Amino acid sequence: MNRPGFFLALVRAAVLSIVAALVVVPLLATFLGGFKSVGELRASPFGLPPIWRVETYTEILGGSVFWGYIQNSLIISFSAVFLTLMLASMAAYIFAQIRFFGSKYIQAYLLLGLMFPFATAIVPLFLQIRDFGLLDNPLGVILPQTAFSMAFAIVLLRSFFQQLPKELFEAAYVDGCGYIGFFFRFTLPLSTPILATVGTFVFVQSWNNYLLPLVVINDSAGYTWPLGIMRYRGEFMVEWNRILAFVSLTILPALIFFTFTQKYIVAGLTRGSVKG
Amino acid sequence: MTTMTGSRPTLSPAARIARMHRQGKLTALLLFLPPALVLFTLFVIWPIFNAANLSFFKWSGYGAIDNFIGTQNYQRLANHSVFHQSLWNSVKLILASLFIQIPLALTLALLIYKKTSANTAFRLIFFAPYILAEIASGVIWSFIFDGDFGVSGQIAAALGIDPFYILADRQFAFLAIITVVVWKYFGYHMMIFIAALQAVPDDLIEAAEIDGAGRWQKVFYVKLPLIMHAIKLSAFFAIVGALQVFDIIIPLTNGGPSNSTHSIVSYLYTYGLAQLNVGYGAAVGVVLFVLCMVTAFSYRRLAMGKGGAL
Numbered sequence: 001m002n003r004p005g006f007f008l009a010l011v012r013a014a015v016l017s018i019v020a021a022l023v024v025v026p027l028l029a030t031f032l033g034g035f036k037s038v039g040e041l042r043a044s045p046f047g048l049p050p051i052w053r054v055e056t057y058t059e060i061l062g063g064s065v066f067w068g069y070i071q072n073s074l075i076i077s078f079s080a081v082f083l084t085l086m087l088a089s090m091a092a093y094i095f096a097q098i099r100f101f102g103s104k105y106i107q108a109y110l111l112l113g114l115m116f117p118f119a120t121a122i123v124p125l126f127l128q129i130r131d132f133g134l135l136d137n138p139l140g141v142i143l144p145q146t147a148f149s150m151a152f153a154i155v156l157l158r159s160f161f162q163q164l165p166k167e168l169f170e171a172a173y174v175d176g177c178g179y180i181g182f183f184f185r186f187t188l189p190l191s192t193p194i195l196a197t198v199g200t201f202v203f204v205q206s207w208n209n210y211l212l213p214l215v216v217i218n219d220s221a222g223y224t225w226p227l228g229i230m231r232y233r234g235e236f237m238v239e240w241n242r243i244l245a246f247v248s249l250t251i252l253p254a255l256i257f258f259t260f261t262q263k264y265i266v267a268g269l270t271r272g273s274v275k276g
Numbered sequence: 277m278t279t280m281t282g283s284r285p286t287l288s289p290a291a292r293i294a295r296m297h298r299q300g301k302l303t304a305l306l307l308f309l310p311p312a313l314v315l316f317t318l319f320v321i322w323p324i325f326n327a328a329n330l331s332f333f334k335w336s337g338y339g340a341i342d343n344f345i346g347t348q349n350y351q352r353l354a355n356h357s358v359f360h361q362s363l364w365n366s367v368k369l370i371l372a373s374l375f376i377q378i379p380l381a382l383t384l385a386l387l388i389y390k391k392t393s394a395n396t397a398f399r400l401i402f403f404a405p406y407i408l409a410e411i412a413s414g415v416i417w418s419f420i421f422d423g424d425f426g427v428s429g430q431i432a433a434a435l436g437i438d439p440f441y442i443l444a445d446r447q448f449a450f451l452a453i454i455t456v457v458v459w460k461y462f463g464y465h466m467m468i469f470i471a472a473l474q475a476v477p478d479d480l481i482e483a484a485e486i487d488g489a490g491r492w493q494k495v496f497y498v499k500l501p502l503i504m505h506a507i508k509l510s511a512f513f514a515i516v517g518a519l520q521v522f523d524i525i526i527p528l529t530n531g532g533p534s535n536s537t538h539s540i541v542s543y544l545y546t547y548g549l550a551q552l553n554v555g556y557g558a559a560v561g562v563v564l565f566v567l568c569m570v571t572a573f574s575y576r577r578l579a580m581g582k583g584g585a586l
Contacts, residue, residue, distance in 0.1 A: 012387055019384060020401050023457065027404070030416050045425045046302075081328070091312035098301050101289070106313070113320050115572055117520040119541040120565040121323035123548055123557035124330060127337060128323055147319035150312055179304035208409035211541075214550065226411040228400040230527065233415060240419055251412045258407040259400065265407070266467055 006214035030088065031252075034245030041241050056245040066249065069228035075226060076141050076213075078204040081199045083146040085177070088153035089161075089195070093183050097169070113151030118144065119211060126215050140216040141224070145209065147204045156268070160194040161187060191216075193267075200261045201268035207254065225250045282344045324565060331559035337552045349559035358547075359560075362538040364521055365450055369539070372454045373461075373514035381462045382507070384496060385469035399470065403463040410460065412522030417456045418443060418528050443529050450537045456524055461517065465510045472506035473499060516570055519564065540564050 025046060033041055034056050035049040058064050095107055118125065125144060134140030164187065172182050188195070210226040217223060220231060229247060236242045258265065287295065296302045312373055331350070334343040353359050384402060388395040405413060422424035423439035432439045442452045476499060484498045500507075522541035525531065531538040538546065544564065548557020 015383070016387060016398055019380075020398060023401050023405055023463075026416050026420055026459075029420070033419070042425055042429070045419075045427075045430065086316060087312040090308035094305055094308045098296075100296065100301070100303060100305060101292075106309070109321075110313075110316060113316060114566050116324070116568045117516070117541075118320075119520050119522060119544065120561045120568065121320070121327050122544065122553055123561055124317065124323035124326035126549065127326070127554065128319065130337075134509040143315060149317045150316045150320070154312065180300075180301040180307065183304070183308075204407065206413075208407070208523075210411050210526070212546070226409055226523070229411055230416055234525070238424075240422070240425055243415065244419060247412055247415050251408055253406065254409070255407065258404075262400065262403065262407075266403075266471070269464065269467055269471075 030244045031248045033241055034248050036241050038239055038241055048147045056241055057249065060242075060246055060249055065228070065232075066246070069223055069225040070250075070253075070264070072138070072222055073207060073224040076138050076145075077203050079138065079142045080145040080206040081202045084149045084153050084202045085141065085195055085199055087146065088150055088198070089157050089188065089191070090183070091150075092154045092157035092161055093187055096177065097182075097187075107154075107175065110151050110154055114155070118148045122211060122215060129216055134216070136217055136219050136222055138222070141209075141213050144164075144212060145202075145206050149205065153198045153202065157194060158190070158199055160191055164190055196261075197264045200264040204258065204265060272276045303494045327558040327565070329558075330555050331562050333555045335554045337554045345555070349556050352556065352561075353559055353563065356547075358535045358538060359543055361536060362540050362543040365537065366521075366540055368450065369454060369457060369518035369521060370515050372458060373518050374511060377458045377462050378465055378507070378511060378514060380458070381465035381510070382469055384462070385466045385473055386499065389470045389473040391474070399467075402466055405460045405462075406464040406467075408460070411527055413456060413460050414524045414527030417452070418460075421452050421528070444533050446533050446536045448532060449529050453521075453525060453528055453537055457518075457521060458530065460524065461514075466512065468506050468510045469503060469514075469573070473501035476502045508575075512575050512579070515575070516568060519567055519571070540567075 029046045032047075032049055034043065035054065037053065038042075040050060091110075095103060129135060129140045129144065132140075134143070168186060169182055172186060177185065208226065209224075213224045213227050217227065220227075223231065229243075229250060230254050232246050233243050293302065296305070330341070332344060332346060333341050334345045334348070335341050350410045385397075388398050388463055421428060421442045423429055423432065423441035423444075427438045428442055481494060481498055482503070484494050489497065520541050521539040522545065525537060525542045529537045531542050540560065541564070544557055544560040547553065548560050
């Protein structure tokens, strides 16, 4: 290797290591912080704990509060994923499979949903949810989340359905399989990769969502975990070791899950942005 | 449909519907399309229209909506210094995204876009903050920035000076928020660039090498022009994203000190929703909506070109 090449490789390694450290150190400090006492944390926020105290972690895991938050979040996220996949794939199937008058207009109408964040309509959305009697009800979070995922999900699903071979439908149709039967027996089973992509993406958004549950859910028994973190922090204020332990426990399963599903998340992000 | 083949006679709408029914299309259409449309209309489109309407009223959310006040909500908004500050903060976030975050993401993408196992590991690490919830990131960084514990506490102790509370400092609090936003989202932009770089055909780069292009020439004359679309798109996402920052600000500063670190959405939440000033909150929402729309359309015009799909 020539000298400028060696120098550049060195710079490259340095840049990558520094950025990686900037990402990893705060996360590591959080995990380790949960094993320290407040005093130890104050003395050495980033170092290894002198004694590995597991009490803070076991105390949280032994209580019911933490599990309640996780359970609420799981119910909401899985329902939002299921509903989005169901409704969006049905609509996308119609757009991909059937030509009818108005199809273009309806699709353009749905595309409006890609244009603005739901924060813009949060005040009337809150009124709407209240008037439906869905405050403090998981459905009050699930339905709007599903509705706001709809545009993105339909766009991705439709373009995938359109790429399925047309001959397949013709053959099935001749054999007496109708449109609805074809959807359940062929389209859905053949579309698992895109369903996984959309599903993972909706799950991440729903799982991490803060504003909507904050507005809809008042009763702490129904809190999702981001609301739970904020409540927990409000309760323990300067006992950072407890707060860090709590944060660690809530993000650990997510980090593991997302490491394995990263493929699908990235596919959801980059599909469309590359092809245009 | 009717112009497709010459042999097919033009059908009346009724006959077309009858044919669709015979083929079983109509049943599928009527069963499959309405659920998505109804849900979308109820929870996405209707609230937006309702916001436009409510923004002309003074209303606490209960009882009849009859206190029409014209454009007073908008006038109040235009004269509120905290709202000005929140707009200015959004501009700062946009500038930081465009001139710090995207160049950083682009550099990293160029360094690690090739598929090797070391690169995959780095990619996983850099992408991790994006996957974390904003709330969790905010809480973690509020610890790092805490004057009694985190980085600034350490530095102050080492220098033997009084602890410094970044998040309580009017001058530096928003800088801290920008840091967290860049930390949280650079991996997202990097991923978009990596996908685009991997789609650049190898033979183009080889052809440039044969023509004697050096390392930097390959980057500036081959790779960057070929992923320009991704860069523009990513810049667009950065702008729209900067307009809607909320979750990160709440755990870090909650808009303080003295309301200096609000974003548009945290302003909306604090002054519209939390106090149930429905009309006022709706007006902020409408302004945000218009900003998003203007960004989307002007960006499409100016940057993406006519063929650009957004």
